[in-house]
Amino acid sequence: MGRLSCDCGGGSPAPSRARRRAGATLAALLVGALAAPAPAAAHWQPTATVTAPLTAASLGDGFVLVSGGGTVSADRLGYSIGGPLTGATGYVDLVNTSSVPATLSLTVSMGTLVGVSPAAVCSVSWVPATGACPGSSTLIGLTLVLGVASGTYTTPAPVAPGGRVHVKVAVGAVLGGVTLTAHPPVARPAGERTRG
Amino acid sequence: MGRSAGAHVAGCTAPRARRLGVLALALGGTTLVGAGALSSWDVTADASSGDLTAANAGVTLLDANGGRFTTGVADLLPGDWFDRYVDVRNDGSGAGTFTGAVTATGDLAGQLSVDVRTCSAPWTTVLGVSTCLGTETPLASGSLSGAQVAVAHGEIRTGSTAAQHVRYRFTFSPSAPASVQGKAGSVAITVSNTLVGNRDRTGG
Numbered sequence: 029m030g031r032l033s034c035d036c037g038g039g040s041p042a043p044s045r046a047r048r049r050a051g052a053t054l055a056a057l058l059v060g061a062l063a064a065p066a067p068a069a070a071h072w073q074p075t076a077t078v079t080a081p082l083t084a085a086s087l088g089d090g091f092v093l094v095s096g097g098g099t100v101s102a103d104r105l106g107y108s109i110g111g112p113l114t115g116a117t118g119y120v121d122l123v124n125t126s127s128v129p130a131t132l133s134l135t136v137s138m139g140t141l142v143g144v145s146p147a148a149v150c151s152v153s154w155v156p157a158t159g160a161c162p163g164s165s166t167l168i169g170l171t172l173v174l175g176v177a178s179g180t181y182t183t184p185a186p187v188a189p190g191g192r193v194h195v196k197v198a199v200g201a202v203l204g205g206v207t208l209t210a211h212p213p214v215a216r217p218a219g220e221r222t223r224g
Numbered sequence: 225m226g227r228s229a230g231a232h233v234a235g236c237t238a239p240r241a242r243r244l245g246v247l248a249l250a251l252g253g254t255t256l257v258g259a260g261a262l263s264s265w266d267v268t269a270d271a272s273s274g275d276l277t278a279a280n281a282g283v284t285l286l287d288a289n290g291g292r293f294t295t296g297v298a299d300l301l302p303g304d305w306f307d308r309y310v311d312v313r314n315d316g317s318g319a320g321t322f323t324g325a326v327t328a329t330g331d332l333a334g335q336l337s338v339d340v341r342t343c344s345a346p347w348t349t350v351l352g353v354s355t356c357l358g359t360e361t362p363l364a365s366g367s368l369s370g371a372q373v374a375v376a377h378g379e380i381r382t383g384s385t386a387a388q389h390v391r392y393r394f395t396f397s398p399s400a401p402a403s404v405q406g407k408a409g410s411v412a413i414t415v416s417n418t419l420v421g422n423r424d425r426t427g428g
Contacts, residue, residue: 071418074315075415080412081297082409082411083332084301084396084409087405127299128301215301218304223295224296
């Protein structure tokens with residue numbers, strides 16, 4: 029016993045110390061088993077993906093001078109022709125620059141109204157050489173309010189992208205000249221687009 | 225003498241006879257062993273497991289209700305919406321729990337939202353209206369601005385007849401700013417079936 033105690037380096041009996049050591053080892057193993065994460069298992073993860081492309085519409089319009097006099101503004105939203113002492117005729121188109129059909133409209137205004145309206149719309153391009161409308165023409169009616177004559181023309185149906193409203197303005201010597209102003213195009217209402 | 229001679233003879237022949245006897249015994253033993261005449265007790269028991277097969281995992285997204293998910297939509301206007309119909313089919317060897325996600329990318333990502341729902345019967349379109357003739361169950365909904373919308377498809381059994389009929393309704397924000405006019409983007413759906421073992425399969 030004395031020899032065993034000496035060999036073990038302690039005063040406790042060897043069998044008891046061995047049992048404690050074994051117990052401690054077992055406890056450590058149990059704790060480790062409980063605390064350690066489960067072995068990482070491979071994940072089998074089949075995945076399927078599909079994609080659909082989308083684009084947003086763009087809306088816009090603007091004047092393009094076709095022939096004759098007058099000036100289109102830098103933003104293409106205005107056109108003016110004539111002045112106090114000068115008369116002129118201009119052919120200008122309002123172009124639908126949208127990516128979708130849209131209803132276009134423009135307002136004609138002038139400082140005073142003498143005789144009939146100076147602005148008319150043709151269903152097809154005007155013939156500047158003769159001033160004739162090969163299709164059907166519509167005179168843009170003006171109303172005098174507070175000394176300013178104005179009237180608005182709206183296309184009866186949406187105009188296709190790139191489509192045009194053909195306007196002819198023939199003005200005599202008018203104070204302030206004649207001004208055309210383009211309004212924002214109006215597209216269709218929101219709707220279902222499941223079919224693209 | 226005779227006896228002595230005999231003894232001598234006997235003394236000379238006895239070892240030879242013993243050797244012959246031993247040889248004969250050896251030969252005989254070999255013959256017996258070769259003929260299997262000696263018995264041996266050799267008890268062996270064999271057992272084989274039943275067939276073991278690894279699981280098979282697979283998922284397929286099938287276009288449904290006459291449409292194609294990949295069909296693009298151009299010229300979206302604020303407030304527009306569109307539906308995409310997909311049947312999620314479990315091509316694996318067993319039922320599984322499926323998860324998915326809906327994402328949007330590009331300049332339109334922040335202006336899109338999605339509503340995901342499933343129908344117990346295939347989706348149909350009646351007089352232009354998306355219709356579920358079975359039981360309709362919402363799965364997920366939310367904005368796709370900067371984050372994906374997670375979809376919990378739940379358990380789907382294997383085979384075509386058990387496919388989950390899903391409708392994704394995407395809406396372009398009614399308040400989308402003019403700054404996104406003409407811009408592009410895309411929407412995508414992903415469906416996964418994650419299989420992890422680590423289970424006691426003693427019972428089969």
